[in-house]
Amino acid sequence: MSETTDPAGRPGDDVLYDVVLIGYGPVGQTLAALLGQAGREVAVFERWPRLYGRARAGHVDHEIMRIFQSLGIAERVERDMFRATKYVFRNADGETLLTFDWDADGISGWPSDYIMYQPSIEDALDAAVRAQPTVSVHQGWEATAIAPHEDHVEITLRESTESRSGESASGARTRTVRARYLVGADGANSFVRTRLGASQTDFGFRETWFVCDLEPNVPLDLGFDNGQVCDPARPHCLFQLGARHRRFEFALLPGEDPGRFRDPRAAWELLAPYGVTPGKADLVRHAVYTFEAKLADRWRRGRILLAGDAAHVMPPFMGQGMCSGIRDAKALAWRLDLVLRGLAADAVLDGYQAERAPHVETLIRMSVEAGRVSCTFDPEIAAARDEAFRRGEVAPPPPFPHLLDGLLDTGAGGRAAEVVGRLAPQGRVRSGGRTGRFDDVVGHGWTLLLAPGADCDLTPGQAAVLDRLGARIVALGEDPADIDGYYAGYFARTGLSMILYRPDFYVFGAAEDGAAAGRVVDALGRSIGGPSQIPAVP
Template sequence: MAPTDFDVAIIGYGPTGLTAASLLGQLGHRVVVIERWPTLYGLPRLTHIDGETARLLSFACDIDEALRDSSPIESYIFYNAKGRPLVDVGKVPSLPMGFPAHISIHQPDIEAAIDRRVRTLTNVVIHQGTELTGLKSTAGTIELAMKRDGRVETLRSSYVFGADGARSFVRSALGIERDDNGFNERWLNIDGERKRSMASSFEETKQYCDPARGHMFLPIGKNRQRFEFALLKHEDTAEMEKAESAWKILRHYHGVGPDDIEIIRQLVYTFECRMAQNWRRGQAFLGGDAAHTMPPYMGQGACSGIRDAANIAWKFDLVLRGAASADILDSYELERRPHVDNIMRSATMLGKVANTHSRAVAFIRDVAFRFNLVPSPPPFPAFAAGVIQDDRSGEAGKAVGSVPPQGQVSIGGRTGRLDDQVGYRFALIAENNPAAVLDPTRIGFLRDLGCRLFTLADNAGPGVERIVDTGGVYSNYLAEKHVAALLTRPDTNLFGFAPGMPDLPRLVDELRQKLGWRKSALAA
């Protein structure tokens, strides 16, 4: 490969690009960020993350700082026009993640916290207020042209991660088309900062599926409020973005006026559901809205983009270090596309419920929900292929490729969430000392990989740390799956299990084979 200026060029500095920049920067790679806007957005576009996403963000920033103005979401109920509940989307089954299952957040806090971490990394260069104007592959690298301050500059990067939104320049430059799932609905979004206490009902997240006009509201963190209203066919977008239109519709539906909130954002969005036909072209990859957009009814748009960044960053790391085969980069789309597709289908189904415009169809819909004829959104799927264990038989096999629970643990006298102590790296947790069954070659591979080795028993030794399983989360999880050990990836997904301690060498060998391991001495 020809010499380059950077290892990875990240295009776009929203939640997906920020996360990728932080993770890759902390891993020591030369990263450049190109973002067309001169500053962070500063307003709350996204308002929800789930507990799994909070885990990933904890690797990218000070998570307590990022969530300082957040609050748990206890429910997300869809009601019909008469106010009768149809379904609670917040009750989708999930494992404990060390954070609330659903969190109302203030996006600027999260972006600022990640940006603050990124700016401590001297190996990350950030070009804000810079427009990407060209992208082409040359001699195994990618040449990028960018325009800033009226000047055009070029740079070369080994890889590109396009996280530049739904209108992605990277996607267009690569000639990648999108498949449209046919969901296109206009909604008016009004965000406000509370001037005084409001009715307690506004602390809840509610979606009213009224064929006359669908509408919803939810809290944004602790002191802000979002209202959304479906637009009718005859309503003009520009007219509905005027302040007087906002106050009129807020008074009509909620009795809310200028004495209650200060409007900080008012926009008409067209909710859509589109997927890029390919997420990769050569050395360039797509993530976040550049790869997939979905209706907001699962609150998973930004969560999916953050998962994209966490999935690909550790793979870039191993390939760039020459430790693993570049073939593992093919697993990025292989793992992420089906997962996103599943969420998009659920979000579209809920979107159709929320956007039922016919009273007759709404009546049939309400009856179907009343008699439990409509299935609830399913749990998120595990990966079916990729960098995961092949044997997925039995009860334990169903969990391979999913995200295991997170609990409080004590390691070396320090107590806290496991992720906070392990970091963005592989981890092996066994009921007994893994060094008792792993030979020096396998131990050396795991050490070179940067994998932390843990035992739940009181038999730690050189290179193996004792976990005091404070809440019993890990011992109970192993017992529930009838296994002796689990191996997790940096993105918290399960690589696989060892049914018994004698099976652990085979699990380690399979990880080595799946990575296409090429290096015997990788610095941890």
């Protein structure tokens, strides 16, 4: 367990940290690694004395892989992943009702979707965090009080019961730390959210399922690899969980006692129809979960913010719960860094919820609708559902959401407006003798990207805005060379000559010709605002 000294060797309780994080799951880990990468002094506190070590989430998409790439762990985690190409909803007779096609590569430069084993992700993120000299991790401590002040937040912590081998709370060690900002990434039962005073919108979905994770000892031929079985007798799903594990999830029937599923024999009974027996696989985890759909109405109050499940929870039927939290971490990290460096007004943090909450709400609603397809226990209702799908009376799932508000050039018009708030492309390039994905070869962060052959004229003031942010101007041509024609195709399809995208890879603004590029940079300068009143931290 990392204890009470900060990276510079000072007593941890005497430090004014840039950021204190409560929670060290994948969202807290990602945010800690990103802030450490930016040189911020960060302390992380987690009630559990060690990593959880068991799978919960099971899916990441191309955007999350690009975020992992920015932390230098994408290739490591990919080795223990399974590339998914289809996720299918079938009825009890095996008819396909709905299919999510994941065959193509995503715009982020990675395959569209992967099924993963969460402990592998957490191990890789933990290594990325501990490689940052300005980040300290304190496991086995839980927050008990939060006191906001004008220029900092004070957090009181107590050694958690999980770390004290049965000692009473009265005998536990306590400590108090201070930070310019506090982020609660402490899960669905967030202590930080409670202290922030945030209420939650409940979308009216509550279903209890039994999750079984297996490590096969022999190849399993199940006849159906990845998807939902929408059988009213007992809805369930099964899928490959990373390269080495499999998961089954079974809905608990109305009135069924969750307590009986604590016995491993309940798992083997449900697995038996698939021919899965104790000799063929090890049951590495079995647990009962209640899936809910909730969204916090407030993600920020002053210097206190929320991320991940502390801000939103959704059913797992779209595989976007953890992904959404990691997006939160990426969106929050660069904002906090700019404000802490005195390069942006504190109001930049208000755009965090403004853009993330609608994005998450759309995904919650999509997840709920997908869940309702599966979670049907009445045979007559299920039969009517199946017939509606057969007749084509069910509308296809809506397109994946993009950002609509927040720190974006919302005044853009024409073709530029069509890409604002959407992910920027990542293709392969060659530069200085290196060939690879753009971010690895050229770098990542604020980027003004010019189409092959395009040019732009910026005034000294506009160039200063980009320089202030550490933005790079990249003109595709001979160096870096667009070796696969990927960028040429993107700019031809969009009719644009340049895009300006943020450190989280979302397009801030775009222009159809070089003369309009300056207007985009001006819009960025206005959006970022003047220097913050918070003293800059070197």
